[in-house]
Amino acid sequence: MTETLMSQTSDSETPSSIWGGRFASGPAAVMQEINASIGFDKRLYRQDIAGSKAHCAMLAACGIISEADGNAIVSGLDAILAEIEAGAFPFRVAFEDIHMNVEARLKELIGEPAGRLHTARSRNDQVATDFKLWVRDALDAADVQLRALQCALLAQAEAQADAVMPGFTHLQTAQPVTFGHHMLAYVEMFGRDRGRFADARKRAGECPLGAAALAGTSFPIDRFHTAAALGFAAPTANSLDSVSDRDFALEALAAAAIAGVHLSRLAEELVIWTSAQFAFVRLPDSFSTGSSIMPQKRNPDAAELCRAKAGRLIADLNALLIVMKGLPLAYSKDMQDDKEPTFEAFDTLALCLAAMTGMISELAVDREACKAAAGKAFATATDLADWLVRALGMPFREAHHVTGALVKAAEAAGCGLTDLPLAAMQAAEPRITADVYSVLTVESSAASRMSFGGTAPARVREQCAAARTRFGL
Numbered sequence: 001m002t003e004t005l006m007s008q009t010s011d012s013e014t015p016s017s018i019w020g021g022r023f024a025s026g027p028a029a030v031m032q033e034i035n036a037s038i039g040f041d042k043r044l045y046r047q048d049i050a051g052s053k054a055h056c057a058m059l060a061a062c063g064i065i066s067e068a069d070g071n072a073i074v075s076g077l078d079a080i081l082a083e084i085e086a087g088a089f090p091f092r093v094a095f096e097d098i099h100m101n102v103e104a105r106l107k108e109l110i111g112e113p114a115g116r117l118h119t120a121r122s123r124n125d126q127v128a129t130d131f132k133l134w135v136r137d138a139l140d141a142a143d144v145q146l147r148a149l150q151c152a153l154l155a156q157a158e159a160q161a162d163a164v165m166p167g168f169t170h171l172q173t174a175q176p177v178t179f180g181h182h183m184l185a186y187v188e189m190f191g192r193d194r195g196r197f198a199d200a201r202k203r204a205g206e207c208p209l210g211a212a213a214l215a216g217t218s219f220p221i222d223r224f225h226t227a228a229a230l231g232f233a234a235p236t237a238n239s240l241d242s243v244s245d246r247d248f249a250l251e252a253l254a255a256a257a258i259a260g261v262h263l264s265r266l267a268e269e270l271v272i273w274t275s276a277q278f279a280f281v282r283l284p285d286s287f288s289t290g291s292s293i294m295p296q297k298r299n300p301d302a303a304e305l306c307r308a309k310a311g312r313l314i315a316d317l318n319a320l321l322i323v324m325k326g327l328p329l330a331y332s333k334d335m336q337d338d339k340e341p342t343f344e345a346f347d348t349l350a351l352c353l354a355a356m357t358g359m360i361s362e363l364a365v366d367r368e369a370c371k372a373a374a375g376k377a378f379a380t381a382t383d384l385a386d387w388l389v390r391a392l393g394m395p396f397r398e399a400h401h402v403t404g405a406l407v408k409a410a411e412a413a414g415c416g417l418t419d420l421p422l423a424a425m426q427a428a429e430p431r432i433t434a435d436v437y438s439v440l441t442v443e444s445s446a447a448s449r450m451s452f453g454g455t456a457p458a459r460v461r462e463q464c465a466a467a468r469t470r471f472g473l
Helices: 003-007 029-035 038-061 067-085 098-110 112-116 123-159 179-203 223-229 239-244 247-273 301-324 333-361 367-374 381-392 396-413 422-428 434-439 442-448 457-470
Strands: 164-169 172-178
Touching: 038 067, 038 098, 038 123, 038 223, 038 333, 067 098, 067 112, 098 112, 098 123, 123 179, 123 239, 123 247, 123 333, 123 457, 164 179, 164 367, 164 442, 172 179, 172 367, 172 442, 179 247, 179 457, 247 301, 247 333, 301 333, 381 396, 381 434, 381 442, 396 422, 422 434, 434 442, 442 457
Parallel strands: none
Antiparallel strands: 164 172
């Protein structure tokens, strides 16, 4: 929510009478402060007004309110939406939340018909509907951003399909891979994230509106009417569950937290790769910072912050799980604390996705540095063992043992496997021929990994094309 909207909140309002005639006096100041949610749930204004308009149209269609009252309510709601969009709406803490702020302003604008809008609904089903609509919108927005990040990764994969770099296990050089293959690994990760968001959105496809406080309503409403008007597949089937459910937010937060972990892993690699010790890639100036004392520094701060913010996404999920874990049916005021972690999580995710997409889009890869590193630490030892199996018919376990002895000999000689003399190789296994050297270059190693999903440049190019189709990129 903009600062303009926040500045409209007034703490000088007199206590409202929204609780009806049950209470003789207004709440204590501290009670009013802890009870009010308008400071954050004002972000639901679009969803709240859309839900109210759908509810109003249904009431009029069912003959529960008159067409004239329905028209007046819709016109008033449109005027309120325009005021909020213009930053001119008088948000008031005394009215607690977005729902009552809108209703109070509606009464100021159109008078008595405003009081008919809340017929056959409660703030319980109203907030569940508003919040679910907001989460669905957030899931859609996240999918757009994740797709953009996949596109940036895929562009790097296509450009670097044959750029050889070291692959790692335990952050130790393992086997040569291609940079394009490495980028495609993240295309897959973020593709799964998109799948989780899509699944979460599908399960958020039932509309709570009409469940009222917890038991439904005696008015002859048409819940299918409001569900369809708001883009839901159907109304929720149980009124108790309708107002108690926050699974849709929990599932969205879980998906966001997993996406945050993926962003953090990619960020960690960017931090490592940009260091002088690796120097595989260079981030653009627009996503780097300097030092206040060391003029030579180029710090990957955007990547580091993406790495850090994964913790906030995980914490937001944990916060809502803790809120929900002990609540009896149906609604409890604890559930007012569902929105802040959800809002924060999706704000954080959106920022990280934008930053990561910018970094990957402008990433400069040093192919020579990557290739040089790929040839270190005996990265083609597995290729030597495979050659012994194929050329000499040696059992793999024996080939593994012979290769280990050759690595030890090369290490003692201070050279790589490609520089180890044939005589030294034959001392470990007399049947080795000069043909063995054909498999010991990093290019030949990468090119030989032609199994489906492998790192060979030919496979990477196939995988790029397949990913474009599979993920709609």
